[in-house]
Amino acid sequence: MEPTNNIELYEELDEVLSRSPIKAVEHAGTWFAVIFIVIICCFWKVQYNERLHLPAVFNGVNAVPDSIRGIVGTHIQSLVTADRQIVEKGAVLFITDRKDTVTASKSGMIYFERPLNTGMQVPDALLCQIVPQTGMAEGVIRAQAADINHVPVGADVKLIFDHYPEDDWGYVDARVDFVSPGDNSGEYLLYIKVPLPVKTSRQKEVHFYPGMKAAASIVTATRKLFVF
Structure with missing residues (x-):
């Protein structure tokens, strides 16, 4: 029975050897596709x-600011707002020693054209603007x-x-x-x-x-x- 086993072994080996090139080609094609996809994925577009x-x-601004002037010769007794403060329409800006109250005619941010301090005399000039x-x-x-x-x-x-x-x-x-x-x-x-x-x-x-x-x-x- 031993010769018969050798013949069967040779036949199986011959069958494997005859099929291996085809399998190798199939595997090579698969690996080529995988490598190609990996390379494409490694390239990315940078903008x-x-x-x-x-x-x-x-x-x-294209909206008209509100210019604020005081009564010349009076003094600022109480300065209610600060430079670059947001105010609402009607808010009190400052009060003079004659009890004159200067208020905002519109809402916006108050922007001092010159430093304003309590006790200073109101000049004949623009004091501040209210920027919408x-x-x-x-x-x-x-x-x-x-x-x-x-x-x-x-x-x-x-x-x-x-x-x-x-x-x-x-x-x-x-x-x-x-x-x-x-x-x-x-x-x-x-x-x-x-x-x-x-x-x-x-x-x-x-x-x-x-x-x-x-x-x-x-x-x-x-x-x-x-x-x-």
């Missing part, structure tokens, strides 16, 4: 924005001609206002509204608008006042590349 960093200054916190805040960015070629109208602008750090307050989105030549040769002005009240990316409200400054980051181009 990034090129930005121009410039300072921005906000000089006013509704409408649009209007700002301007000064840029050089070499930079302006890459800034179209409608370009995205990221604003970080002075005294409102990004880590705590976030940033404010805006767009370039208009572009015009500046007073100086080779200079251009980028006009931007921000709706009031100003809300940051963290849903915090920034109180606006004339002369407010911000760091502006303007998107000049969007680039795409593949990274392994």
Whole structure:
């Protein structure tokens, strides 16, 4: 019976050897597909924005501020409000030594044009303004001609206002509204608008006042590349 077992063994071995190249090809195809998928997954598309960093200054709003003047020659006996404080219409701003009461004719943020102190004599000049916190805040960015070629109208602008750090307050989105030549040769002005009240990316409200400054980051181009 021993020779018979050897014959059977040889037949089984021959069958295995005859099938192995086909199996090898099938396995190779599977592994090739797996490796190809892994390579594709290791490539991902990266999109990034090129930005121009410039300072921005906000000089006013499209709503008319309320100008406050006092009675010349009187003295401020009681100063009820503080600079850059939000007030409601009818709120008392200050009281004079003649018991004259100066109130706000509209709601907004009070902005002192000059330092006001208790006991000071009221000058013949503008004392303060009440800046509405509704409408649009209007700002301007000064840029050089070499930079302006890459800034179209409608370009995205990221604003970080002075005294409102990004880590705590976030940033404010805006767009370039208009572009015009500046007073100086080779200079251009980028006009931007921000709706009031100003809300940051963290849903915090920034109180606006004339002369407010911000760091502006303007998107000049969007680039795409593949990274392994």
